[in-house]
Amino acid sequence: MTTPKLSRIRLPLSPKPTLTNSTIRSPTVRHHTTSTINTSEINHFNALASSWWDPHGPSRLLHLMNPPRHTFLRSCLASHPTQPSKNLHLLDVGCGGGIFAESAARLPHFSSITAIDPSPSVLTVAQAHLALDPPLHATNKLTYLQSSIEDLPRTKQYDVVSMFEVLEHVSNPSNFLREATQRVKPGGWIVGSTIARTWTSWVVTNVIAEEVLGVVPRGTHDWRKYVNEYELRAWFVKLTAGTDVGGMDGGRWDFRSQGVVYVPGFGWRVVEGGEKFGNYFFAARRME
Amino acid sequence: MWFRSATLLWRRTALPAGRPFPRCYSTPTPTSPELYDVVCVGGGPAGLSLLAALRSSAATSGLKVALVEGQDLKKNVLRDSTPSTFSNRCSSLTPASVRYLKEIGAWSFIDESRVQPYQGMEVWDGLSGSKITFDWDETNSVARRPSRHDSQTIAYMIENINLTTGLQNFLKALGGITILSPAKVESISYGDSTGSSNLSTWPVVKVSGGQTLAARLLVGADGANSPVRTFAGIQSRGWRYERMGMVATIQLESEPVRKIAYQRFLSTGPIAMLPLPGKMASLVWSTTPERAEVLKALSEEDFSAMVNAGFRLSDPDLQYLHGLEAGQAKEVEWRRRHTPQSGAVPTTVIGVQENTIAAFPLQLRHADTYTAERIALVGDAAHTIHPLAGQGLNLGQGDIASLVRTIKSAVESGQDIGSTLALEQYTSERYAANNTVMGVCDKLHKLYSFQSAPIVGLRSLGLSAVDKLGFLKGFLMRNAAGGA
Secondary structure (H helix, E strand, C coil), rough: CCCCCCCCCCCCCCCCCCCCCCCCCCCCCCCCCCCCCCCCHHHHHHHHHCCCCCCCCCCHHHHHHHHHHHHHHHHHHCCCCCCCCEEEEEEEEEECCCCCHHHHHHHCEEEEEEEEECCCHHHCCCHHHHCHHHHHHHCCCEEECCCCCHHCCCCCCCEEEEECCCHHHCCCHHHHHHHHCCCEEEEEEEEEEEECCCCCHHCCCCCHHHCCCCCCCCCCCCHHHHHCCHHHHHHHCCCCCCCCCCCCCCEEEEEEEEEEECCCEEEECCCHHHCCEEEEEEEECCCC | HHHHHHHHHHHHHCCCCCCCCHHHHHCCCCCEEEEEEEEEEEECCHHHHHHHHHHCCCHHHHHHCCECCCCCCCCCCCCCCCCCCCCCCCCEHHHHHHHHHHHHCCCCCHHHHCEEECCEEEEEEEECEEEEEEEEHHHHHHHCCCCCCCCCCCCEEEEEHHHHHHHHHHHHHCEEEEEECCEEEEEEECCEECCCEECCCCCCEECCCCEEEEEEEEEEEECCHHHHHHCCCCCCEEEEEEEEEEEEEEEEEECCCCCCCCEEEECCCCEEEEECCCCCCHHHHHHHHEHHHHHCCCCHHHHHHHHHHHHHHHHHHHHHHCCCCCCCHHHHHHHHHHHCCCCCCCCCCEEECCCEEEEEEEEEEEEEEEEEEEEEEHHHEECCHHHHHCCHHHHHHHHHHHHHHHHHHHHCCCCCCCCHHHHHHHHHHHHHHHHHHHHHHHHHHHHHCCHHHHHHHHHHHHHHHHCCCCCHHHHHHHHHHHCC
């Protein structure tokens, strides 16, 4: 692993750290042929670890995005009243310093949160930050694991599998999503956020956010890895139709999305149609 | 939810196995503090309102909260049930503040027979006589206020003790609050880090009696000399006005037909009379420390005469009267007969309720910020204001409404309510708003302290112009009524 070129500038736009990797996992190192992690991504986020929870640090935009994530997830859960609304088990993939996982652990409707990330340093940060909240820590609701999603047993399924600001950092989104869908209970949800691959997002994330405003650390984004909303939607349609690569039964899925835009001075705002050109939330419910 | 386990954690560490009682008689062993989500220091109107609002809102009622108050709250309650005598510590609550108290359910615990709504304001310049009349009947057509049952009311005069007693009774009905009173704050320091329990960012309050409380969020509702603010290292800047605020509960010759607030700007500061039920009224007179001393030493009869003079006689008259050791009553009577009265003046004062004359120094102070990691400042701990617009307590109520809103959204999105990130909303909502009100009151005070002819002329022109512009008056009155 080489040290990535990384000037520690300011905050991310799609600020999330991380992904899943087995190469970091010691002592049982397994190299998946389908590995979805990207080692240079891990190095990048390792370097950002120390300032993860600094409210004015590089992860500020991520922190600000956290309440809207819960609002979006709540609206998804509420859209299917038959869904059990309590004692939910959550798997947070690419948890980074634990911004989403820790906040989910404070909510009464989640009874357990398993948060995974391939980067050991961000997990150290996440654990240390959890310890700063002794009452929460003592509930044992939140477990951090250094793991990739493919290394988690497929036998264990969750009510919600979350992946906030993750998709744009994985090497193989299709494999990654397939691994994720297999860990969702029937009636459960995949929920996440990412950025569309458009000329607007290229300008905003790579030029404006990282270079001009410096609100996102340089090197956080590789625009070529962005996934468009229509691609994601089509992927779930194919999975539901059983025509996905591999032809296995991937379940039937109901997909939805919501565009969000960061407005300096006001924070993240829901913008209808925003999913077509920039940041968006998405969710897919696995039908019973 | 998480506080339940906090208690378990505390028990686990506080009571070592095999020893029935912790040994702490000879050598004081450090015991683990009890963990709270919110510890509020200060049981005045702001602190009590905060706890009432937190307990009465579904989203925040699960928080484990504690109140630390140096005075004995049980002794500090309204005992007089007949509205004939009144405390000298009164506030003018705006409709916005009253609406909030109704919203959280506290207003029904207030003794309304002791509350006096008023519908008009008479404000004028003592040097030029230039006047601005605030009256809803007159400005209504242009002000276009939404029709509400209290739309005619500018504000409500209420004794602070009536408010705090009501809030205390409301809290009793709500239950579920740890109240330590009387309990003085002996020290505030950060907690320890032991194993998996890291309290190094949690303020730990040690109170007289030895109890220690660790706070996820420590709220300073502890007044102008806030120990919480000092602990947080937040500077409070401002200045003294070299003025005393004299207060008294006064008795009028007869009950006024219309309840109106009167305020006259004198060169030494404004004198204000605010209506209370029946023949009673509340006096707030900002004046120099020297004059305050003179006034305090007067007999009841002479003091009443000076109040009447303050609303009627000229600046040189008042200067002369303050130079007398006694006998103001006769002097004022004679001078009143020879001073032409124009416009409305308040009903004549005939007496002062016993032991109600008091004076306190006036100052403007504003904390550099209202929040720090696990700290929030509200009310006088955050800002102290000139009383000329009667906004002090209302600013505090606005703080509480905003802080509770902030805590509520933090709880709903699973944020740590003590994190600076979660608290940002509170500072950004309140700081600029409070600063504006404080600035306006400060400028008014300064403007009216000038005696030079050109400035008196200009400001009178200002007041006369404002008086003629109905819409501008409507704007000013809406702001006086709390931005309703």
